[in-house]
Amino acid sequence: MGVVRVLFWVLTSLSLSFVWSFIQxxxxxxxxxxxxxxxxxxxxxxxxxxxxxxxxxxxxxxxxxxxxxxxxxxxxxxxxxxxxxxxxxxxxxxxxxxxxxxxxxxxxxxxxxxxxxxxxxxxxxxxxxxxxxxxxxxxxxxxxxxxxxxxxxxxxxxxxxxxxxxxxxxxxxxxxxxxxxxxxxxxxxxxxxxxxxxxxxxxxxxxxxxxxxxxxxxxxxxxxxxxxxxxxxxxxxxxxxxxxxxxxxxxxCDTAGLQELPLEMSNRNHNFISVAQFRPEKAHTLQLEAFAVALSKVDADSPSLKLQFVGSCRNKEDEDRLQKLKDKAVDLNIENNVEFYKNLMYRDLVRLLGGAIAGLHSMVDEHFGISVVEYMAAGAIPIAHNSAGPKMDIVLDEDGCQTGFLASDADEYANAILQLLKMPERQRLDMATAARRRASKFSExxxxxxxxxxxxxxxxxx
Structure with a gap:
């Protein structure tokens, strides 16, 4: 009983000491x-x-x-x-x-x-x-x-x-x-x-x-x-x-600098860009699967397509996640059509955005989606997830013109990619112009x- 009493007083004293230190x-x-x-x-x-x-x-x-x-x-x-x-x-x-x-x-x-x-x-x-x-x-x-x-x-x-x-x-x-x-x-x-x-x-x-x-x-x-x-x-x-x-x-969003990039196709390749940190919620695997489906359906004589992943790694878990994405591209047999860029400087990101025809974004309930706005400002048509920020604030019609695509699964993303590839140049330019106007609402x-x-x-x- 005496040991219990001593232990009680010791714990009480320590607690009071902690509280006093906290207050001080x-x-x-x-x-x-x-x-x-x-x-x-x-x-x-x-x-x-x-x-x-x-x-x-x-x-x-x-x-x-x-x-x-x-x-x-x-x-x-x-x-x-x-x-x-x-x-x-x-x-x-x-x-x-x-x-x-x-x-x-x-x-x-x-x-x-x-x-x-x-x-x-x-x-x-x-x-x-x-x-x-x-x-x-x-x-x-x-x-x-x-x-x-x-x-x-x-x-x-x-x-x-x-x-x-x-x-x-x-x-x-x-x-x-x-x-x-x-x-x-x-x-x-x-x-x-x-x-x-x-x-x-x-x-x-x-x-x-x-x-x-x-x-x-x-x-x-x-x-x-x-x-x-x-x-x-x-x-x-x-x-x-x-x-x-x-x-x-x-x-x-750096809409001013990106809006200086030319919209014409002569300055753009058939590249699709994806800008997001290599985190699980960004759902990069969905993009790989959708791109693989799209590649399987394009005409044999179509220009070579590229999917360029640009993102940062915060820690070893992100590094491991990036490696798994590279392995997934190999499993899907599309490794020659996929490129990965880690911790890129801003000027290099702008260069890639200026050469892309579209940008992919696949996070469910993305709170906003800065990268989606960056796509639009740069003239890359956004293909974003049909939820939250992109759906409610960003990828909306501008003056009655469509500004991009919304999708929910691999097939819908693949269909949007194929639809964009088959789109006449004039229609693509009109959509890119409308998207750029929309992006100006989110400027710095x-x-x-x-x-x-x-x-x-x-x-x-x-």
Whole structure:
């Protein structure tokens, strides 16, 4: 009994010590809070649309508030103010006014997917709180800006006295995800073993439902929410229930530079381009299968067709995924018609876009689809998945003219490819011209205007 009593007092003392240390850190952070905007973006080398938003957001704040320091919380230890400034212009063509400050994070493993083989969402979400604790303990800003979707960090940032701003690319959980689990559909976020089991599927629905409630609570702690599309806006407003603090700001796309590329076929080969990070949700395998079907149906005397994959790899898992795609091309016997480009410089991406007749995009429920807009601006006809951002915001008729194709499975993608190949040049030019006009609605200039209008009230009153 005495041992139990001693153990109780030891645990109590440790708990009280932890709580006191927690309170002291928050008090110290509040006291030393700097007038700065700190961007919580642990992966500053992902090369995707989220990173483009980060650099454009930094540039916009530098232009709008020159006296307000911009700080980047990053887990990439080789990043420095100078290398990040160079990366912004080399990879995305975004020229910052001056280098941002950098705060290095050393606990990024706690938000990595590989750390949580099961209960990945809740694991990464709680891990992000731990990583954010490291960030805020090292540097406490007046404005905490999340550009990576880690909503569980918002209550902690508020405890440190920060104004919380976020740019949300997609909800961590959505009713669509819950619906797929309920229907027992196997996808990248629903293991086949779970999909085959009624009992496991019901347990996962309960887990998702509880997580949705938690996600709604933490998200509601944001002072300002910017979302990137109509689809994301509808889900976030439903989950976070703060529509008065939620603004739709389309992500920045380099439409101006890409629109200078010629539309004429003489400057384009029969190349199809696919721009996306090598991640499971991007469904690259579907594109390979569709391209194989299309190749089997083209005339023997048709020009040689190429499918060019352009994307970035964040880690070993992405590298392995890329290798599996190369192996899949061999299995489909189309390896001579497929090319892979990893971690390409922006200028090289523009060159490939300028030589493509069309662009493929196959992610289900893509929240927006910057690459789809880039296709359209460059004059490459988009063939995108018939859902979410591409369906609701992007691949819409412009002045009564079709701007691209929407598809849902390999056969539909293949049919769109074949239809485009058989299209008269005049009709293709008309579609490309209409698509280019549509793409101008998502320009960087439009982003800067809408972004500054959204943040001005919260920055000016603080």
């Amino acid at each position: 850190t928050i008090i110290k952070g509040k006291k030393n809070r700097k007038r700065a905007v700190a961007f919580f973006h642990p992966y500053t080398n992902d090369g995707g649309g989220g990173e483009r938003v980060l650099w454009c957001a930094v540039k916009a704040i530098q232009e709008e508030n020159p006296n307000l320091d911009c700080v980047i919380y990053t887990g990439d230890h080789d990043s420095s103010p100078e290398t990040l400034m160079l990366r912004a212009i080399d990879r995305f063509g975004v020229k910052l006014l001056h280098p941002p400050q950098v705060v290095h994070l050393y606990r990024r493993k706690w938000i990595e997917e590989s750390t949580y083989p099961r209960f990945t969402m809740i694991g990464q979400s709680l891990g992000s709180v731990y990583l954010s604790w490291e960030a805020l303990s090292k540097f406490t800003p007046q404005f905490y800006f999340d550009t990576s979707g880690y909503a569980f960090t918002y209550p902690l940032a508020r405890m440190f006295g920060c104004k919380v701003i976020c740019y949300t690319h997609y909800p961590t959980i959505s009713s669509d995800m819950v619906s797929r689990v309920w229907k027992r559909s196997s996808m990248y976020n629903n293991d086949a073993l779970i999909a085959k089991s009624v009992w496991l599927s019901r347990c996962k629905v309960i887990y998702y439902t509880l997580f949705s409630w938690m996600y709604g609570f933490v998200g509601s702690c944001a002072h300002l929410v910017m979302v990137n599309s109509s689809w994301t806006q509808s889900h976030i407003e439903k989950l976070w229930k703060i529509p008065e603090r939620t603004k739709k700001v389309y992500p920045p 200039e439009r982003f800067y205007e809408d972004f500054k209008n959204a943040i001005h009230p919260i920055l000016s009153v603080s």
